[in-house]
Amino acid sequence: MRNLPTIALASIAAISLASPLAAAQRNGAIAQDFKLTDVNGKTVQLSQFRGKTVVLEWHNPGCPFVAKHYRSGNMQAAQKTARQQGVVWLTINSGAKGKQGHMTGTEAKTLIATQNIQSTNYLFDTKGLVGKAYGAKTTPHMYIINGTGELVYQGAIDDKPTANPADIKSARNHVLAALKEIKSGDKVSVAQSRPYGCPVKYAS
Amino acid sequence: MTFDFRIFTIILAFVALALAPTAEAQNQLGNTELNVPATLMAESQQVKAGQSVTLAFVMEPKPTWHGYWENPGDAGIGMSFDWTLPTGVTAGEPQFPVPDRLLISSIMNYVYKGDYAILVNLALSDAVQPGPLPISVKSEWLSCTDEICVPEQDELSITLQIVDKDTAIVLNERFNGFRDALPRPLGSDASFAVNDDQFRLSIPLPADVDVGTPYFFIKEDGIVDYAAAQKFNRDGDRLILETAARGDGLEEINGILKIGKDMGFLFKASKGEVAMTGLPLANPLADDGPTQQAGASLLFLALGGALLGGLLLNLMPCVFPILSLKAMSLAKAGGDETVVRRDALAYTAGVVLVATALGAVLLGLRSSGAAVGWAFQLQDPRIIFVLLALVTAIGLNLAGLFELPNVNFGNKLTQKDGAAGSFWTGALAAFVATPCTGPFMAAALGATIILPPIAALVIFAGLGVGLALPFLLIAFVPAIRSRLPKPGPWLDGFRKAMAIPMFLTSIGLIWLLGRQIGTDALGLSLIFLLAVALILWWFGGGQIKGLSRGMLTSGAMTAAIIGGVLALPSDAAMNSQKLANTSTATLPSEPFSETRLSELRASGEPVFAYFTADWCITCKANEAAAIQRTETADAFEAAKVTVLMGDWTRPDPEISKFLEKHGRAGVPLYLYYAPGENPVILPQLLTVATLTDLVNGPA
Numbered sequence: 001m002r003n004l005p006t007i008a009l010a011s012i013a014a015i016s017l018a019s020p021l022a023a024a025q026r027n028g029a030i031a032q033d034f035k036l037t038d039v040n041g042k043t044v045q046l047s048q049f050r051g052k053t054v055v056l057e058w059h060n061p062g063c064p065f066v067a068k069h070y071r072s073g074n075m076q077a078a079q080k081t082a083r084q085q086g087v088v089w090l091t092i093n094s095g096a097k098g099k100q101g102h103m104t105g106t107e108a109k110t111l112i113a114t115q116n117i118q119s120t121n122y123l124f125d126t127k128g129l130v131g132k133a134y135g136a137k138t139t140p141h142m143y144i145i146n147g148t149g150e151l152v153y154q155g156a157i158d159d160k161p162t163a164n165p166a167d168i169k170s171a172r173n174h175v176l177a178a179l180k181e182i183k184s185g186d187k188v189s190v191a192q193s194r195p196y197g198c199p200v201k202y203a204s
Numbered sequence: 205m206t207f208d209f210r211i212f213t214i215i216l217a218f219v220a221l222a223l224a225p226t227a228e229a230q231n232q233l234g235n236t237e238l239n240v241p242a243t244l245m246a247e248s249q250q251v252k253a254g255q256s257v258t259l260a261f262v263m264e265p266k267p268t269w270h271g272y273w274e275n276p277g278d279a280g281i282g283m284s285f286d287w288t289l290p291t292g293v294t295a296g297e298p299q300f301p302v303p304d305r306l307l308i309s310s311i312m313n314y315v316y317k318g319d320y321a322i323l324v325n326l327a328l329s330d331a332v333q334p335g336p337l338p339i340s341v342k343s344e345w346l347s348c349t350d351e352i353c354v355p356e357q358d359e360l361s362i363t364l365q366i367v368d369k370d371t372a373i374v375l376n377e378r379f380n381g382f383r384d385a386l387p388r389p390l391g392s393d394a395s396f397a398v399n400d401d402q403f404r405l406s407i408p409l410p411a412d413v414d415v416g417t418p419y420f421f422i423k424e425d426g427i428v429d430y431a432a433a434q435k436f437n438r439d440g441d442r443l444i445l446e447t448a449a450r451g452d453g454l455e456e457i458n459g460i461l462k463i464g465k466d467m468g469f470l471f472k473a474s475k476g477e478v479a480m481t482g483l484p485l486a487n488p489l490a491d492d493g494p495t496q497q498a499g500a501s502l503l504f505l506a507l508g509g510a511l512l513g514g515l516l517l518n519l520m521p522c523v524f525p526i527l528s529l530k531a532m533s534l535a536k537a538g539g540d541e542t543v544v545r546r547d548a549l550a551y552t553a554g555v556v557l558v559a560t561a562l563g564a565v566l567l568g569l570r571s572s573g574a575a576v577g578w579a580f581q582l583q584d585p586r587i588i589f590v591l592l593a594l595v596t597a598i599g600l601n602l603a604g605l606f607e608l609p610n611v612n613f614g615n616k617l618t619q620k621d622g623a624a625g626s627f628w629t630g631a632l633a634a635f636v637a638t639p640c641t642g643p644f645m646a647a648a649l650g651a652t653i654i655l656p657p658i659a660a661l662v663i664f665a666g667l668g669v670g671l672a673l674p675f676l677l678i679a680f681v682p683a684i685r686s687r688l689p690k691p692g693p694w695l696d697g698f699r700k701a702m703a704i705p706m707f708l709t710s711i712g713l714i715w716l717l718g719r720q721i722g723t724d725a726l727g728l729s730l731i732f733l734l735a736v737a738l739i740l741w742w743f744g745g746g747q748i749k750g751l752s753r754g755m756l757t758s759g760a761m762t763a764a765i766i767g768g769v770l771a772l773p774s775d776a777a778m779n780s781q782k783l784a785n786t787s788t789a790t791l792p793s794e795p796f797s798e799t800r801l802s803e804l805r806a807s808g809e810p811v812f813a814y815f816t817a818d819w820c821i822t823c824k825a826n827e828a829a830a831i832q833r834t835e836t837a838d839a840f841e842a843a844k845v846t847v848l849m850g851d852w853t854r855p856d857p858e859i860s861k862f863l864e865k866h867g868r869a870g871v872p873l874y875l876y877y878a879p880g881e882n883p884v885i886l887p888q889l890l891t892v893a894t895l896t897d898l899v900n901g902p903a
Contacts (some may be wrong), residue, residue, distance in 0.1 A: 100352050110895050128309070137278040138309050161281055162344065163355030192451070194425045199279035200354040202309035 003123060025134055027152060027191050031145040034130045036123040038090065039105040044090070044121055051147050053182055055082055055089045055175060057119065058131060058200060060139040061111055064163045065197035069140065070115050075157070079118035079175055081136035085183060089119040096203030101139070102126070111112030128202035138197035142175050153178045155193030178184040180184070213743055241349040244360035250367040251337065254330040258365065260382050261298075261343065268349045273303035273314040274424050276346070277430045278312055280353070283322065283345040290337060292329035299323045300466035301385035302460055303421060308350055315348075315419055321382040328366070337364040359829050369427075380857035387468035389870030390823045391888075394474035395823035396458040397798075398456060403428050404441050404478035407461055407471065413819040414578035414788075415443060415463045415485070423458040426451045430659045439482025441821055446480050469819065470870075490755055501660050507666045514559075514670020523671070525602060525702035526633050548624040548672075548679030554630025556668035562634070563664025576638045586769050589729055591635075592713040593736050593765050599706035602699055606744030634668055679846040725773045732768030739764060790832040792839065797849035798862065801877075804846050809879040810899070812840065815850040815859060822888060823872040830890035840900060843899035 025031055035045045046054065057075070060066055069075040093108070095101035105109065108122050113176050125131050132141060134154075144153035158171035178188045240263055247258040262285075263271050287295045295710040301320050326339065340361035347356050367373075395405040405420060419434055422428045432448035455475050462468040494637045518527050541805070564639035600606065678685050718726040743757040796801065796813055804811050814831065816823035830836060840847065850859045852871050863873055866885060876898045885893060 020423075062352065064353065092411055132310065162284075163346075192426070195279075197279065198348070199308060199311045199313065201351070202311070204309050 006084040025091040025143075025151050025154070027150075029117065029151055030149045031143070031151045032130075032133045034133070036125055038121050038123050038129060039108045041105060046090075046145070047149070047173055049088045050149060053087045053147060053179065054145040055087055055090045055179070056134070056143040056145070057089065057090045058136045058139050058202065059093050059122075059199060060095050060201060061103070062100040063139045063198035065105055067137050067164050068165050069157060069168070070117075071121075072168055074119045074165075074168045074173075075140070076116055076136075078157075078173060081176060083120060085179060091119040091122045092125050092126045092130065092136075093122070094125040094136060095123075095201045096126055096128060099201035099203070100198075101201055114157065126203070129201070131202065132198055139200055140197055141195040141200070144175065144178050144182070144188070150167060152188050153191050154181065154195075155190075156195045156197075159193065161194070161196035171179055208649045212463055234332050238272045238347070238356045238358065239269045239349075239354055240345065240356060242343060242345070242358055242360060244362045245339065245376065245378070246362055246364055247376050249371045249598075250365050250371060250373050251328055252367060253328055253332045253334075253371055253373070256296075256325050257340070258298075258363070258379060259324045259326060260379065261324070261360070262319070262382075263316065263321065263345075263526065264319045265317065265347065269315075269347050270306065270315040270349070271320065272346055272348075273316070273421065274298070274300050275314060275421070275425060275625040277312045277314040279311055280315075280348065281346040283343060285324070288340040288342075290332070290339075290434070291328075292332040293337065293339070294327050295341075296325040296327065297385055300386070301382075302387050302462050302466055305419060307431060308348075310431050313348075314430075320385065321713065323379075332366055334364055334366045338362075339364060340354035341347050343442040347890055381533040382858075383857070383860050384855040387462075387470040388817075390469040390471040391820045391872060392471070392871055394471050394473035395478060396473040397476060397478040398449045398452040401449050403445075403447050404431055404480060405445040405580070406474075406476075406478045407445070407469075407819040408441060409443045409461075409469075410821050410824055411438070411441050411818060413463075415461075416483070417463075418445075419462045420442065420445050420447075421460045421462060421468075423460075424454055427454060427457060436485040436632045437480055438485055442482070444480055444482060445480065452481045472624050503662070506663050510666035511670040511673070513693075514667040515673050517667075517671050518674055523633055525598070525706050526629065526704060527674065528698075530674065543677045544685070546623050546677045547626040550626035551630035551633075551675050552672035552679050553670070554627040554632075555634045555672040556630075556665050558631045558634035559662055559668030560665045563661055563667075563740075570718060585717055588713055588717045589768050589772060590765060592710060592712045592729075592731060593768065594632075594719065595706055596710045596733060596849060597736065597740060599710060600740050602703035602706055604700055605737075606740050607747055627705055632670060661833045669864060687690050714750075725771075729768055732764055732771060735764040736761060736768075781793070790834060791837040791847055793847040796848040796859065796862075797860065801848060804848075805879075806878045809844045810843060812845050812877055812895070813846060813848040813850065813873075813875045813876075813877070815863060815873040817852040817871050820871050821852065826872060826874075826888075830892050830895055833892050835892050836895045839896040839899050845899060 029200060031046065033045065035043050038044050061070075066075075069096070082089050086150055093101065093103065103124075105124075108124075111117070112122060136143075140157050141155070142155060142157050146152045153174065155174060157175055158166035158168070158173045160171035166202045172190075174190050177190065181188050234572075243264070244264045245260045245261070245262055251257045265271055272282055274282045276282050276888070285295070289295060301313045301316070302323055303315055306317070314842070327780075340359065342357065344355065344357040347354050390408070392408045395406055396403065396405045398404075405657045407420075409415070415436075415438075418434075419433060420428075429448035429450045434445055434447045437446070456472055458470070458472045459472055460468040517523055522613045522772065534890060555862070624884075625644060694723070714726070714730070717729060721729070729776040737758045739757055793814075801811060801813065816827065818824075850862070852859050864871065866873060872888055874888075874890060876884045876886060878884070878898075886899075
């Protein structure tokens with residue numbers, strides 16, 4: 001029975017994305033809507049969060065660059081800060097079955113508990129359709145969508161593209177900086193940066 | 205509650221991750237458990253004050269692992285260098301070799317799959333004192349397989365020795381190979397434009413440079429969509445690229461145009477207007493990345509092309525006579541089905557084996573870096589001469605000048621009865637057919653460059669099967685065999701007519717031979733060819749009189765052919781012939797070497813040395829506008845200037861070092877050595893006056 005949600009999510013994603021292999025989303029454009037299944041098999045749709053700022057985070061627990069931000073607690077802290085500001089944080093796993101970082105719902109729940117992951121929801125994109133529609137290349141790869149549904153940031157979590165946790169202290173966290181600017185009604189000063197990390201482990 | 209093994213493995217994975225820093229620390233202590241281990245080497249252990257030394261980071265990925273180019277592409281990370289250097293020593297920019305592409309699920313990675321070396325120049329100030337010179341560098345890089353990535357780091361060190369000016373320095377030869385893998389400076393700038401979602405780049409490259417399947421690697425991020433297809437147009441002396449853009453916002457970009465394994469050009473491009481003019485590169489691959497699916501469909505496409513091309517080859521003047529007469533002999537065998545089939549299969553085996561063997565040799569030569577194409581064996585005049593003698597002899601035989609016992613045509617091997625005879629006929633047909641393959645086979649054979657070797661060999665075999673297909677049909681479809689005209693007196697006339705295409709092939713080979721060895725040498729070769737013809741004539745005359753002159757004829761023929769091969773000009777003579785041909789010798793030159801240069805300098809002669817490459821457009825422009833001009837040639841001749849020309853079209857370590865010594869990473873370089881004076885480096889844009897003033901003094 002464990003496969004059922006996966007199949008359901010795949011069909012939903014396929015229907016809701018007109019052109020799943022379209023080029024990456026552009027800043028300022030309305031972000032592509034999607035439906036994905038969470039760790040409990042429940043469907044989550046992006047458009048249900050209209051009016052709120054949404055952060056998308058591409059995740060692969062086996063990637064050393066993701067580990068840099070989770071082992072240090074940096075990502076969890078950012079998630080907590082964001083949610084305290086009323087921001088929705090969706091962590092998405094596009095790892096295909098049999099590839100590094102792929103998990104079942106139960107496995108993900110264990111991971112969330114052991115690592116104290118603070119995101120609003122953890123979603124599966126096993127077919128990689130949403131990841132490809134957003135042009136997500138690396139883990140982590142971050143996106144911010146504002147209350148009106150526009151994409152306002154895409155790129156790296158910070159400006160120190162290393163796997164060394166010691167670099168976090170001196171790095172500029174692009175996501176937290178952008179959220180602060182959005183909250184105070186300013187334009188996002190760094191709206192695009194080069195994502196760094198492992199390649200997303202898509203199915204094909 | 206059941207124990208879920210997967211949860212257990214995940215927990216294990218996190219434990220392993222938590223322990224990872226310890227592993228990294230061990231690496232720093234010299235425990236090389238790295239997946240892409242790095243070694244620091246110096247080109248020479250001894251260095252001198254005021255000079256520079258090249259260091260290499262030799263990276264040796266374990267099987268299935270890869271490292272990244274300075275721009276890693278969509279994912280991945282480039283290499284970092286944190287130097288600890290003594291005072292008076294500065295490290296230059298790292299120089300990366302030409303990278304490969306690795307497309308995994310539409311994520312483009314710019315990588316190195318095999319061993320590679322990154323070079324860095326260390327410059328020493330005049331003030332450094334003799335003694336040990338400790339160099340240390342902390343480096344971080346990302347190592348990945350197609351599945352996982354591991355950030356790696358190491359602290360590398362090396363101690364060099366500063367020696368005084370008079371000590372001789374020994375250079376490590378391996379560095380020549382490292383330098384060959386670096387991209388070479390193109391010498392002229394490109395221009396680029398970004399319009400909406402479209403990126404265009406116009407690269408100056410002479411029209412006659414063969415680019416194969418080009419690819420542009422950009423150094424800066426955020427401009428080009430790495431995974432998008434790259435379309436190339438050729439418009440005269442420009443190569444124009446169009447691909448998807450990711451952004452705008454830079455006035456200048458840098459990159460490498462890769463046109464072959466380890467063959468790339470480094471250049472910068474500034475913003476300008478770029479129109480997609482000219483003709484698309486006739487290359488079905490430019491649109492596809494090197495994906496598995498594309499490879500498979502390409503293989504079928506190329507295999508189909510090879511089959512069809514092989515089939516068409518049967519109509520070529522060099523093959524048709526052999527084929528048609530063999531077909532007749534099959535028809536003659538007529539009734540006996542098993543004999544016919546055995547002969548046809550033996551013939552096919554001969555064709556396929558030779559076609560595949562030629563393909564294997566071709567791939568071998570290619571992978572060793574030689575720029576060879578199909579019919580490469582025709583680049584060797586010795587093989588052309590033997591082929592010429594063979595084709596002429598077949599022609600004379602068809603014309604009826606002589607008969608071979610029990611056969612209707614062919615050389616000694618092909619006349620053997622039965623299966624062996626058919627096998628050698630097939631082998632001969634495949635070998636003789638190669639010069640005719642060009643136009644039909646270009647696309648299919650082009651594909652062999654990028655396909656894995658096994659697939660490429662399949663294509664060569666496909667070519668052979670196509671060539672043998674008519675025979676197989678005749679042998680295995682009785683209906684076709686019964687349609688063949690019955691052998692009769694007309695066959696003798698037909699056979700004589702078939703001599704015409706054979707002699708046409710001879711004329712083609714004579715022309716080819718003449719181009720390679722020059723008309724003087726060609727005359728001598730033709731005398732040997734005449735000897736071959738006369739011997740056969742004498743042999744034929746004997747046959748009419750019923751005399752057996754077989755033994756004598758074989759001996760005389762062998763002597764004539766060996767004599768013809770030995771009489772061919774030597775390589776050195778051919779090179780000077782080629783030089784004389786290519787430069788059309790308005791300003792004759794000698795090939796450059798440092799020995800020749802110092803000889804000329806020692807004897808007090810003025811020398812003009814220039815360094816060029818076929819792909820360098822600035823070089824070609826200067827040659828046309830200033831060097832290969834009568835005014836220049838006359839002035840140089842009057843002043844007895846010796847001209848040395850260094851051709852850097854293919855990597856040449858001696859020229860590379862000489863260029864580097866003069867502060868140049870690439871061509872063009874123009875030097876004038878007045879007797880007893882220091883050399884003058886001339887500007888990169890030459891005029892006739894610049895050159896004539898050297899010897900006449902300013903007007």
